[in-house]
Amino acid sequence: MPEDPPRPTLQHVDESWATALCVVAHPDDMEFGAAAAVARWTGQGKRIVYTMVTSGEAGIDSMHPDEARRVREAEQVESARIVGVDEVEFLGLPDGILEYGVELRRAIAAVVRRHRPDVVITNNFRDTWGGRSLNQADHIATGKATLDAVRDAGNRWVFPDQLTDGIEPWGGVREVWAASSPQAGHGVDITDTFEAGVASLVAHRAYIDGLGWADFDPDNFLQSVSRPTGARLGVRHGVSFEVFPMGWGD
Numbered sequence: 001m002p003e004d005p006p007r008p009t010l011q012h013v014d015e016s017w018a019t020a021l022c023v024v025a026h027p028d029d030m031e032f033g034a035a036a037a038v039a040r041w042t043g044q045g046k047r048i049v050y051t052m053v054t055s056g057e058a059g060i061d062s063m064h065p066d067e068a069r070r071v072r073e074a075e076q077v078e079s080a081r082i083v084g085v086d087e088v089e090f091l092g093l094p095d096g097i098l099e100y101g102v103e104l105r106r107a108i109a110a111v112v113r114r115h116r117p118d119v120v121i122t123n124n125f126r127d128t129w130g131g132r133s134l135n136q137a138d139h140i141a142t143g144k145a146t147l148d149a150v151r152d153a154g155n156r157w158v159f160p161d162q163l164t165d166g167i168e169p170w171g172g173v174r175e176v177w178a179a180s181s182p183q184a185g186h187g188v189d190i191t192d193t194f195e196a197g198v199a200s201l202v203a204h205r206a207y208i209d210g211l212g213w214a215d216f217d218p219d220n221f222l223q224s225v226s227r228p229t230g231a232r233l234g235v236r237h238g239v240s241f242e243v244f245p246m247g248w249g250d
Contacts, residue, residue: 009232009233009234010184010185010229010232010233010238010240011185011186011187012186012187012189013188013241013243014174015044017046017119018118019046019047019048019049019115019116019117020046020047020049020119020120020121021049021051021111021112021115021117021121022048022049022050022121023051023053023108023111023120023121023142024051024052024122024123024139025053025054025095025098025123025136025138025141026053026054026056026059026072026095026138027052027055027072027073027075027076027079027204028056028059028075028076028079028204028207029052029123030050030079030080030123030179030200031197031200031201031203031204032201032221033123033180033225033239034179034180034239034241035079035082035083035197035200035201036190036196036197036198036222036237036239037179037188037190037193037197037239038083039082039083039084039193039196039197039200040188040190040193042083042084042085043084047087048084048085049085049087049115049117050076050080050087050088050089051088051089051090051091051111052073052088052089052091053091053093053098053104053107053108053138053142054090054092054093054094054095054096054138055068055069055072055090055092055095056068056072056076056095056207057072057095058094058096059072059095059210060072060206060207060210060211062210063210071206071207072204072206073090075203075204075205075206075207076088076090076204078203079200079201080200082196082200082203083196083200091111093107095138096137096138098137098138098141098142099141100140100141100144100145101145104141104142104145104149105145105148105149105152106149106152106159108146108149109149109150109158110159112150112153112170112173113153113162113163113167113169113170117172118172118173118174119173119174119175119176119177120146120175120176120177121177121178121179121241122142122146122147122176122178122179123139123142123143123178123179124139124143124178124181124182124242125139125140125141125142125143125144125147125178125181126140126181126182127140128182129182130182131182143178146176147244150173150176151246153169153171153173154169154172155171156169173246174245176244176246177243177244178241178242178244179239179240179241180225180240181240181242184240185242185243186242186243187229187230187232187238187240187241188238188241189230189235190237190238190239191230191236191237194222194223194226194236194237197226198218198219198222201218201221201222202218223237226238
């Protein structure tokens with residue numbers, strides 16, 4: 001039987017930026033992959049802002065959404081603190097039923113205009129996780145809307161009602177990065193911050209317990225993803241990203 005062809009080598013992302021905005025659907029979405037990269041960047045003195053489109057209130061079957069919202073927001077704030085992020089906001093859109101469209105683009109464009117990041121980070125929004133399993137609808141809607149909202153944010157005549165109280169269009173986002181995409185061509189070395197990434201996932205204890213994953217080990221799970229990615233980067237642990245340049249003609 002012929003051997004499988006070698007997987008392509010990942011390129012290291014460009015880290016010559018100062019501010020990144022992370023936009024994901026739920027509390028825990030950053031921690032199931034990219035939080036260790038965030039710890040690397042905050043350690044470099046970069047500013048990172050977290051925006052959760054929902055509060056994950058539909059994520060725990062045994063807990064009423066009102067209580068789950070409170071618990072999951074608190075877990076996310078603590079999880080972010082572990083990796084050096086102290087700006088965390090929740091847009092309050094309904095968990096589990098997000099739809100790609102103008103209203104979602106509007107909400108995310110407002111955040112982009114307010115924080116004026118150089119890079120925007122979201123989660124994988126492809127249909128699958130590389131053949132392992134189907135992606136979740138909220139992830140897909142949020143990622144697609146984020147990509148479009150970044151362009152919207154730079155256009156004065158899209159959502160012009162947002163341009164009050166000193167808010168201006170922001171076309172300064174250089175790239176959008178989708179973490180753990182099966183079409184990733186870039187990556188980040190998280191060898192030195194891997195343990196911080198594990199600790200940030202452990203902080204979502206109520207959510208993990210609510211899923212009934214009695215034998216789930218955050219360290220083993222993250223290693224199962226980060227080691228193969230790291231091998232493609234030539235390091236011990238890595239996080240992969242699909243990179244979308246935002247410049248004209250890119």
